[in-house]
Structures are given as structure tokens and as C-alpha cells.
Amino acid sequence: MTKLEKLTPAQVEAGLARLDEWSTLNDAIQRTYLFKDFNAAIAFVNQIAAFAEAADHHPDILIRYNKVTLTLSTHDAGGITEKDFALAEKADAAV
Amino acid sequence: MTKLEKLTPAQVEAGLARLDEWSTLNDAIQRTYLFKDFNAAIAFVNQIAAFAEAADHHPDILIRYNKVTLTLSTHDAGGITEKDFALAEKADAAV
Numbered sequence: 001m002t003k004l005e006k007l008t009p010a011q012v013e014a015g016l017a018r019l020d021e022w023s024t025l026n027d028a029i030q031r032t033y034l035f036k037d038f039n040a041a042i043a044f045v046n047q048i049a050a051f052a053e054a055a056d057h058h059p060d061i062l063i064r065y066n067k068v069t070l071t072l073s074t075h076d077a078g079g080i081t082e083k084d085f086a087l088a089e090k091a092d093a094a095v
Numbered sequence: 096m097t098k099l100e101k102l103t104p105a106q107v108e109a110g111l112a113r114l115d116e117w118s119t120l121n122d123a124i125q126r127t128y129l130f131k132d133f134n135a136a137i138a139f140v141n142q143i144a145a146f147a148e149a150a151d152h153h154p155d156i157l158i159r160y161n162k163v164t165l166t167l168s169t170h171d172a173g174g175i176t177e178k179d180f181a182l183a184e185k186a187d188a189a190v
């Protein structure tokens with residue numbers, strides 16, 4: 001399962017370069033999305049929840065009124081993997 | 096609007112004494128709920144979202160797989176008010 005190998009710092013940098021507004025925080029990648037209101041934020045969270053279940057990969061999700069922060073890490077691999085970038089791309093496409 | 100007045104520390108203590116598993120964190124009250132899985136956690140978050148919209152009072156919500164942390168504060172009042180305890184009670188009743 002190549003996909004579950006922890007990425008090297010160079011691979012993480014290359015992954016971040018392909019995405020907007022994501023950054024690293026310790027051994028995770030993180031982005032905060034801004035929505036027009038709370039209901040729009042909750043609708044996004046439900047989309048993310050469906051993606052997470054489909055991929056069996058669950059981000060930490062913080063909702064603060066119209067802001068949603070996703071924090072992605074692969075605990076089994078002890079860091080950031082391709083799975084995290086795959087879910088980040090799906091989340092970005094859902095906005 | 097008496098309900099929007101910031102509670103005194105003694106009033107906060109009295110409020111916490113009526114609830115299970117809530118504690119104060121700075122100028123907020125907080126509880127973490129444990130569910131059987133991620134989908135159960137998301138279902139709870141959707142219930143909380145409906146309560147929050149009905150009350151026009153929105154907690155911070157953190158989802159970590161099967162754990163949901165609610166953090167309640169009344170920003171307009173600069174601290175904890177009866178609104179926070181009212182929403183906490185509704186959340187507890189939804190579990």
C-alpha cells in the first residue's frame with residue numbers, strides 16, 4: 001500500500017504547491033474555508049463527512065459559525081500521506 | 096434582555112452543577128461527547144446545528160472521528176450566559 005507511506009517533506013511541499021490555502025501544522029495539513037453563513041458551513045461538513053466515509057479517512061473538522069477548518073493526517077502512517085492530499089482535493093472541489 | 100447578561104462565577108458554578116460533564120474553559124463552557132462511530136457523531140452535529148439555528152446561538156463544534164466537542168460562549172456578552180446553558184441542556188437531551 002504505497003498510498004499509506006508517510007510522505008517526505010519534499011513530497012509534502014510538492015503536494016501543497018498543487019493546492020490553494022493549505023498549510024502544514026505539525027504532522028498534518030490544514031485549511032480553513034469561509035462560507036456565507038452557518039448553514040452553508042454545515043452543508044459543506046456533510047459533504048466532507050460523505051467523502052470521509054467513502055475513503056475511510058476522517059479529518060478533524062472544526063466549525064466556528066461560517067468557518068470550517070479541516071485538519072488531515074494519517075495516524076496509521078504517523079504523518080501526511082497521499083490519502084490526505086486526495087481528501088484535500090475532494091474538499092476543495094466541493095466548495 | 097436579562098438572558099444576555101454575562102453570568103457571575105457563582106451563577107456559572109450553579110449552572111455547571113445542574114449538568115453532567117461540562118466544564119469551563121476561559122469564558123466558555125465545554126463538553127466532549129463520545130459516539131459509537133463517525134456517522135453517529137455527524138448525526139449529532141446536525142441536531143446541534145438545527146438547535147443552534149433555532150436559537151440563533153452557535154457553538155464551536157469540533158469533530159474528531161467519533162468525538163464531538165461543543166464550546167459555548169456568548170460573544171455579545173463577553174462570557175457565559177443563560178443562552179449557553181440552555182443550548183447545553185438541549186445538546187445533552189439529544190444524546
